[in-house]
Amino acid sequence: MSTTAFTLPAAHSNSIARTLRIFLTEARFEFVRLLRTRAFSLAVIGFPVIFYLFFGLIMNRGEHVGSVSVAKYMLGSYAVFGMVGAALFGIGGGLASEFSTGWLELKRASPMPPLAYLVAKCCSAAAFGLVIVSILTLMAISIAHVSITLPEYAQMMALTLVGTIPFACLGMVIALLVPFNATPGVINMVYLPMSFCGGLWMPIMLLPHWLQKFALILPTYHLSQLVLGCFGYTTAGSPISHWLGLIGFTLVMLGVAAIAYRRLEQNS
């Protein structure tokens, strides 16, 4: 490894270092930008916190269904609700606005590697996801005395990072297809029904049978089942089927985004 580094021409290794620095700078300032945009940061952190407080902690105080603590079960699903919101609004909202104002075009004309832009958006959304899930976990531990082991927390964090990707792709598709002014509305129209039908607000078993079938095509369902699985709850379907569900959804979204992007490019 070190020998290859030595044999690289100085200019080349400089450019690798510069590229790496560009990726880091883009990600850092995208996160800072989102944090400073109160309309985003307050809503995206506030909603899951308030929802979890009401529905997970206050309404079901100390309740257990069988051996399942409701507060802990709800932590899993509201964590998914939170990270999905961060991904959809962070990427969908940001991309739509920068696309419509011509900022993205200026970035594309610059020597910035295009991937740095997307990676920065994805990482910032994931970082928000981590913050939201950590806050919810702290609430669960301090208010409802839910016991969460370190491995459980670590798995939840890992799922937040990976789980951002399918929703980032969905956000990208919305940004590319929907006129800028309509983006926040359309994101909500997708986000809220998808959360309900995916079993994020109430356990999937309590939904009508036909909705449970419909949930199979929803990434929210698959991701929440994976999170609940890492808490040791019995889930509908095997982990493999949920991973396949998420990967399939991601691929479909990437395909749609590619087609939409090509169509826009040809007419711009």
Added chain:
Amino acid sequence: MSAVLDHIQAITFTASSAAVASLSHITKRYANGVLALDDLSLTLHRGEIVALLGPNGAGKSTAVKLLMGLSAPTSGTVRIFDADPRHATTRLRTGVMLQVGKAPEMLRVREHINIFRGYYPAPVPYADLVRAAGLEGIESRMFGQLSGGQKQRALFALALAGDPDLVFLDEPTVGLDIEARRGMWAEIRSLAARGKTVLLTTHYLEEADALAHRIVVINKGRVICEGTAAEVKSLGAATAGASTSRTLKIIRCVTDLPKATLLAIPGVTTTELKVGVTVISSTEPERTLRELLALDQNLHSLEVQSPALEDAFLALTSN
């Protein structure tokens, strides 16, 4: 003095005519069938400021997008520094200022500038950029808090961040007050003086007149005329109907003479009555004036002007 300098610069271009950027025989047809560029060729040389003029929808921004490698031509070739404009190495040598509705508003001017400086291996020192773009004192403001003119200046700084050899400026001085506009003009001139090439699109004909070594007028996707400001003006005058166009002058006065009499005066090509003022174009202004003053003893409010670039532009792009 400046005319002499311009002349000297004009000579150096033709001598060292290495093409910095070129569009050759470009046709661009969008997927919706709109023909934006129609066999357009354009070459930019080292150290020159070229203004691209044309009415809305003439194909200016399409041409600029092709040069920036943001879009591919239907046919023809685009070369920048003898390479593909889409290559990352080409982009390291170009800087762009586009008409951006909104840059991310919650980042400070300083942060925006440093993000862009980070894209280049040898960026312009931060303090120099801030001075060149006139951003002293507003570096800590969020982009969203800037006035229209300040935003333009911040975007100008981003275009110059990498010390590029070729700069595209799309309507750079929109929203600037007169002082700021002159300041930006001075910066643009100093870029050219350092051997950089500047391609400017503008709606302010005055700006093209003041800055550009060469003006390219395009309409309906074609180059309809190309030359120095003086050449474009005289071409426009020729289109407007003057034969020996170099000496064309516009004479304004208040006179009672009928149109037929005016047209009979030697040198007069056109005459028009605009809110009580008669506007006469003449290719032999001295002769015309002598005759005119002899014919109408009561003539008053006399003005004699050279045709403006605007007149030439309108003459060239009408029909």
